[in-house]
Amino acid sequence: MPNEPQTAEELMRSRFLAFRDRDAAWLLRTWHPLTRPATLDLRDSPRWRGLQIVDTVGGRIDDIDGIVEFRATYRTDDGVAVLHERSRFVREDGRWFYVDGDIRDS
Structure with missing residues (x-):
């Protein structure tokens, strides 16, 4: 990613693009060290299509800290589906990190 995200929403949008583009390095770099997995294999990930921001709390x-609630559409062999998540972010040393999220029913 060329620019460091300035808000939690900007980070959320950049992470969506990273999932879409299967950029595991960016996802791991922007995942908080306390919750980040050791590795991330995106070979079997769905084909991400669109992102809708539903709500933001803080994250400026x-x-x-901040919360970004979103709906992301993706395609699998079975058709189109939606991931609806309320994600938590923190800013440390001037950088935003994804911490974790709660999956919602869409």
């Missing part, structure tokens, strides 16, 4: 340039 000067905040230390």
Whole structure:
């Protein structure tokens, strides 16, 4: 990614693109060390198609944490589906990190 995200929403959008493009390095770099997996294999990931931001709480340039709720559409061999998640982010040393999220019913 060319620019460091300035808000939690910007980080969410960049992570969606990274999932779409199967950029495991960016996903791991932007995942908080306390919750980050050791490796990330995206070979069998679905084909991500679209991102809709549903809600944001905090996560602005000067905040230390934030929440971004989103719906992401993807295609599998069985058709189109939606991932609906409310994600938590923190900012440390001027950088935003994804911490974790709660999956919602869409």
